[in-house]
Amino acid sequence: xxxxxxxxxxxxxxxxxxxxxxxxxxxxxxxxxxxxxxxxxxxxxxxxxxxxxxxxxxxxxxxxxxxxxxxxxxxxxxxxxxxxxxxxxxxxxxxxxxxxxxxxxxxxxxxxxxxxxxxxxxxxxxxxxxxxxxxxxxxxxxxxxxxxxxxxxxxxxxxxxxxxxxxxxxxxx
Amino acid sequence: xxxxxxxxxxxxxxxxxxxxxxxxxxxxxxxxxxxxxxxxxxxxxxxxxxxxxxxxxxxxxxxxxxxxxxxxxxxxxxxxxxxxxxxxxxxxxxxxxxxxxxxxxxxxxxxxxxxxxxxxxxxxxxxxxxxxxxxxxxxxxxxxxxxxxxxxxxxxxxxxxxxxxxxxxxxxxxxxxxxxxxxxxxxxxxxxxxxxxxxxxxxxxxxxxxxxxxxxxxxxxxxxxxxxxxxxxxxxxxxxxxxxxxxxxxxxxxxxxxxxxxxxxxxxxxxxxxxxxxxxxxxxxxxxxxxxxxxxxxxxxxxxxxxxxxxxxxxxxxxxxxxx
Numbered sequence: 001x002x003x004x005x006x007x008x009x010x011x012x013x014x015x016x017x018x019x020x021x022x023x024x025x026x027x028x029x030x031x032x033x034x035x036x037x038x039x040x041x042x043x044x045x046x047x048x049x050x051x052x053x054x055x056x057x058x059x060x061x062x063x064x065x066x067x068x069x070x071x072x073x074x075x076x077x078x079x080x081x082x083x084x085x086x087x088x089x090x091x092x093x094x095x096x097x098x099x100x101x102x103x104x105x106x107x108x109x110x111x112x113x114x115x116x117x118x119x120x121x122x123x124x125x126x127x128x129x130x131x132x133x134x135x136x137x138x139x140x141x142x143x144x145x146x147x148x149x150x151x152x153x154x155x156x157x158x159x160x161x162x163x164x165x166x167x168x169x170x171x172x173x
Numbered sequence: 174x175x176x177x178x179x180x181x182x183x184x185x186x187x188x189x190x191x192x193x194x195x196x197x198x199x200x201x202x203x204x205x206x207x208x209x210x211x212x213x214x215x216x217x218x219x220x221x222x223x224x225x226x227x228x229x230x231x232x233x234x235x236x237x238x239x240x241x242x243x244x245x246x247x248x249x250x251x252x253x254x255x256x257x258x259x260x261x262x263x264x265x266x267x268x269x270x271x272x273x274x275x276x277x278x279x280x281x282x283x284x285x286x287x288x289x290x291x292x293x294x295x296x297x298x299x300x301x302x303x304x305x306x307x308x309x310x311x312x313x314x315x316x317x318x319x320x321x322x323x324x325x326x327x328x329x330x331x332x333x334x335x336x337x338x339x340x341x342x343x344x345x346x347x348x349x350x351x352x353x354x355x356x357x358x359x360x361x362x363x364x365x366x367x368x369x370x371x372x373x374x375x376x377x378x379x380x381x382x383x384x385x386x387x388x389x390x391x392x393x394x395x396x397x398x399x400x401x402x403x404x405x406x407x408x409x410x411x412x413x414x415x416x417x418x419x420x421x422x423x424x425x426x427x428x429x430x431x432x433x434x435x436x437x438x439x440x441x442x443x444x445x446x447x448x449x450x451x452x453x454x455x456x457x458x459x460x461x462x463x464x465x466x467x468x469x470x471x472x473x474x475x476x477x478x479x480x481x482x483x484x485x486x487x488x489x490x491x492x493x494x495x496x497x
Contacts, residue, residue, distance in 0.1 A: 018462045018463065025217050026213070030216070
């Protein structure tokens with residue numbers, strides 16, 4: 001008889017304790033955001049697709065088109081085409097990643113000798129076709145520069161001046 | 174509003190005004206309660222709930238209702254046609270009739286019967302019949318499971334409910350709802366009958382098939398229980414009946430334990446509605462706090478705890494009444 005009433009009372013108390021928890025949450029501020037109008041800022045640890053680091057000293061990227069990233073990429077999804085803008089400096093005129101094949105290993109970022117790559121905070125990756133997943137990092141850099149209020153780096157023209165040293169191993173046409 | 178009813182004092186006029194008023198109240202109440210439930214649920218889970226349609230999603234339910242009306246009424250091939258079609262009507266009619274005797278204020282009652290309590294409780298029992306009809310006629314195993322559970326649950330919970338409301342009736346000595354409210358002039362019955370109040374709310378939650386006693390429509394195990402095979406506005410009627418039932422049990426709780434329309438400053442019907450929605454908030458609060466009970470736990474709880482406690486409360490009340 002005593003255990004019967006004790007069970008009822010402890011049970012009732014536990015119900016009240018549960019209700020106290022939910023009412024506390026009821027008056028707590030909301031943690032979700034109304035998505036299309038409000039957005040959360042991503043944590044620095046978030047790994048989106050890669051993008052160029054915007055070097056604030058030079059106002060542009062640090063890529064030297066060495067193609068280390070393209071070589072190390074296990075999925076071979078990075079396409080880099082470099083062009084020499086003067087005898088000592090090479091820049092990419094095309095840097096495209098086909099993100100749909102990416103396994104997010106991060107080897108491209110690690111292998112970059114000039115630390116020109118970083119992970120972006122892009123999370124809206126939905127698209128209607130495979131082509132929507134292809135990211136042009138140079139175009140992205142131009143957008144980054146515009147947002148930062150810097151001069152936009154133009155896309156270097158594909159030109160080969162006569163008498164310029166060809167890269168070693170390349171067969172002359 | 175009071176004046177309007179007094180002008181329409183003739184029996185027929187009163188009935189007509191009452192019918193229109195009740196139908197308006199039922200639909201507005203359901204629209205409001207669905208919105209309220211979504212808001213309460215959302216805030217308990219730290220999210221804002223519907224925010225898009227109207228101020229804080231206030232007319233979201235109207236949009237949903239329009240969508241529901243536009244939907245195709247599907248009648249599955251193997252159903253027991255006549256019973257299947259009748260069930261949504263049977264579930265909705267007693268709900269409407271119960272409003273006949275509910276006193277919203279001193280004068281705002283359609284028909285002040287001297288058997289008001291019995292009328293409401295008798296009509297409330299018809300809901301079970303409708304659920305059984307819907308489940309059986311659907312010819313679907315989940316629907317049958319749902320309705321079987323509903324019947325067992327309602328048989329188990331109707332008894333303590335009736336015994337519990339006997340205690341305040343014993344104190345008043347009348348089945349007339351206005352008399353019960355009038356008897357709470359000095360103090361509300363929740364003060365003298367706290368146990369009865371708790372028992373009543375528990376039984377009322379089970380009566381309206383709401384969590385933690387929502388076994389008949391347990392969405393995570395029985396698809397949707399007894400209304401699995403219903404679509405469009407037929408499903409809408411079940412939904413409407415469920416929310417109106419909530420209003421009725423909350424109104425009864427208000428009349429029995431919270432002093433009905435009594436309250437300072439504001440007019441009676443405002444106080445009545447405030448108390449009713451406070452009780453409904455309590456029931457919604459239960460839903461977002463307690464997990465669903467298992468079936469054997471449900472029956473054990475009713476027969477081993479609720480019924481003995483209700484009887485004890487009734488005997489104690491009778492003893493005190495006799496001694497006083």
